[in-house]
Amino acid sequence: MNRLFKVLTLAIAGIVLLVVLSAAAILLFVDPNNYRDEIAAKVEAATGRSLTIEGDLSVSLFPWLAVEMGETRLGNADGFDDEAFASFDSARLSVRLLPLLLRREIAVGTASLESLRLNLEVSSAGSNNWEDLASGDDSAAATTANDAAGSGLAGLDIASVEISDAEIRYRDRQSGAEYTLDDVDLRTGRIALGEAFDVRGEFDFDAKPDDISGKLSISGVATVASDFARIVLDELVVDGEVSGLAKDSTDIGLAAASLQVDLENSRLAPTSLVLTALGLTVDAEVRALSWASDLTADAGIKVAQFSLPELLDLLDIEAPETADPNALQRLSFSSDAVLDASALTLSKMNMQLDDTTVTGELALPMGNDAPIRFDLNADRMDVDRYMAPASEEDADAASATADDFEIPVEMIRSLNARGNLRLAEATLSGMRFTNMQLGLNVSGGKLQLNPLSAELFDGTYSGDVRIDASGETPLLSLNEQLTGVSLTPLAQAMFERDNITGSIDGRFALTARGKTLSAMRQNLNGSMSFELADGAWQGVDMWQQLRTARALYKREEPPPAKTPVQTEFSSVKATGTVTDGVFSNNDLLAEMPFLQLTGNGVVNLVAGEIDYALQARVLERPEFVRGASDAELSEFTEALIPVRVRGPLTDPSVRPDIEAMFRKEVEDSLKEKGDELRQRLLDRIAPPADASAGESAEDTEAESTEPAEEKSAEDQLKDRLKKLLER
Structure with missing residues (x-):
């Protein structure tokens, strides 16, 4: 950048020098037009470039030594386009003759330059067309400046400078970038070294391939140091209109109370800047800015409050629709910023987003493979405010869309970041988190969130x-x-139900493969365990259901309903495995004040269905069994009661199978009665040995009637079995 500035200075100074040389030639020769070839030869010998003077050279001698030059072109460097490196249509310079001769003071009138064309180019090989002019000139420039400062030439005095219709173009064949300043008009007041003078100008600009263009004007008060090493710009104001930044052209402005440019050391002294663009106002306290080698800067930045949706609208970007229409309306930012060759580092950050304050540090790498680093803290954030609004009409569509949501693999592969985010309070999906910590490490397509922790619903x-x-x-x-998380708010947030109390502990170690959430759910594998403690399932009174089912089976009057309708538990725990999205469990154990449940079953996480077969045993704890008779207690405590749980996870049915319990009792009774009758029948058919001793004629008669009695016994057995079965 320093060399480019020097080239621009040398180009303009060279043109002025040409005019001065021409003036000197006029003093020696009658018609300077006769010596164009000689002037061109000397320039080519000094620069290696051709000089073509097509316009006339004219002169006036007294009291001003004035020279006017017509159309002139300076050729391009070897290896570049045939177009001229620099050209102009006309130039005029006048110097008071007597002060120059008597006091060696340069009192210049208005210096004018019309239709300057300057073409700067970088080739595809990386060379440029100004290096040969700038090389070796550093010491010469310093010598010239020192000579000027130490001689009478330090009394340089120019009435004004006028540059009109100039064009400066920079093209980089390597990157394809092209920057153009066109229709450049510049006017100054009286210029004297070490003294302030007015500067006003305007120009059009165009930047490709970014397709950014516009028209800017500039005004201020400038001071050039006597050694040409420093320029001071006071009351600087730049404003205009720019196209390409937004869907429509937008106003832009820059203001500075004072800019002190140290040309010798390629740096800017501390200053204050105000930038306005796209409805934003940015205040910058520049502590240091240097371009001696790589661009470096140290500044404090403050962005005044603005509306993000309005900014996005200006940029022709659709603003996200949020559940809260007032979200994203208040955004402001302040930070210290340090720029060097490796990164832009923001420290002491303070960002206000609606009701959220974010502080911390952020480092953005500059064109290298280093990760983005951050360490941020936020006081509170209601994330639900910024989610898309939901409606009953599109609830099913939203659910389907969530299932079809694709894992953003391309984004993950492109990210390279590492850092921590801490939130004192956050609300997400109706769940309130406190002391939330999120650690992010992503690179090479691998993303990890760890540590990941929070306090929620009285647990962690x-x-x-x-x-x-x-x-x-x-x-x-x-x-x-999960540890000690309250079930009521958790169920309300996740399932919009509040019919369970207590707390939950859980552990989940799971893996899944898939490109969408639905595919991952179907390929979910691993292990899970959980324990519910000290709560109640409201809306279901299992003891009341057991008593009612028994009464109906016994054809008795059902017991009156009790309130509250709930089933209390002290512990419900289970462990199991997940295979292809189905949780299988064989060790469910539920402890209640009057009941113990054991069993097994499955939970289909893909379909959201549950199917459990349980065995319930009523415990001998009459103090917990409300209103039960001794007969009820006896029947319940002596039997295992099958319980079936099945249906959707959000609202499963729970039904005790009283019929199955009494069916077993009946089967046992039938077996007992059948064994008794069978023994009696056998006794009749084959009496004991002592009863058959001493056969007589009666035995003969008994034998003759045996078939009839035997048939009667069979009928008797059938009748008794029939009656038993009818009981």
Whole structure:
């Protein structure tokens, strides 16, 4: 950048020098037009470039030494286009003759330059067409400046400078970038070294391939140091209109109370700047800015409050629709910023987003493979405010859309970031988290959220979540734990139901593969365990259901309903495995004040269905069994009661199978009665040995009647069995 500035200075100074040389030639020769070839030869010998003077050279001598030059062109460097490196249509310079001769003071009138064309170019090989002019000139420029400062030439005095219809074009064949300043008009007041003078100008600009263009005007008060090493711009104002930044052209402005440019050391002294663009106002306190080698800067930045939807609308970007229409309306930002070759580092950040304050640090790498680093803290955030609004009409569509949601593998593969975010309070999906901590590490297509922890609903959550998107199919790994989380608000937030109390502890170690959430759910595998403690299932009174089912089976009057309708439990726990989205469990154990449940079953996480076969045993604790008779207690405590739980997870049916309980009792009674009758029958058919001693004629008679009696016994057995079965 320093060399480019020097080239621009040398180009303009060279043109002025040409005019001065021409003036000197006029003093020696009658008609300077006769010596165009000689002037061109000297320039070519000094620069290696051709000089063509097509216009006339004219002169006036007294009291001003004035020279006017017509159309002139300076050729391009070897290896570049045939178009001229620099050209102009006309130039005029006048100097008071007597002060120059008597006091060596340069009192210049108005210096004018019309239709300057300057073409700067970088070739595809990386060379440029100004290096040969700038090389070796550093010491010469310093010598010239020193000579000027130490001689009478330090009394340089120019009435004004006028540049009109100029064009400066920069093209980079390597990157394809092209920047153009066109229709440049510049006017100054009286210029004297070390003294302030007015500067006013305007120009059009165009930047490709970004397709940004516009028209800007500039005004201020400038001071050039006597050694040409420093320029001061006071009351600087730049404003205009820019196209390409937004869907429509937008106003832009820059203001500075004072800019002190140290040309010798390529740096800017501390200053204050105000930038306005796209409805934003940015205040910058520049502490240091240097371009001696790489661009470096140190500044404090403050962005005044603005509306993000309004900014996005200006940029022709559709603003996200939010559940709260007032979300994203108040955004402001302040930070210290340090820029160097490796990164832009923001420290002491303070961002206000609606009712949320975010503080911390952020480092953005500058064109290297280093990760984005951040360490942020937020006081509170209601994330639900920023989610898309939901409606009953599109609830099913939203659910289907969620199932079809694709894991953003391309985004994960492109990210390279590492840092921590801490939120004192956050609300997400109706769940309120406190002391939330989120650690992010993502690179090479692998994302990890760890540490991941929060306090919620009187308990805690901790987890380690990983997504490996480096392969063709993403792999999700979950290792999570819940401790002491209150069930009522959790069920309300997750299932919109509030019919359960108590707390839950849980552990989940799961993996899944798939490109969508639905596919991952179908390929979910791993292990799960949970325990519910000290709560109640409201809306279901299992003891009342057992008593009612027994009464109906016995054809008795059902017991009166009790309030509250609930089933209390002290513990419900289970462990199991997940295979292809189905949780299988064989050790469910539920402890209640009057009942113990054991059993097994499955939960289909894909379909959201549950199917459990349980065995209930009523405990001998009359103090907990309300209103039960001794007969009821006796029957319940002596039997295992089958219980079936099935249906949707959000509202399963729970039904005790009293019929099955009494069916077993009947079967046992039938077996007992049958054994007794069978023995009696056998006794009649084959009496004991002592009863048959001493056969007589009666035995003969008995034998003759045996078939009839035997048939009667069979009928008797059938009748008794029939009566028993009819009981």
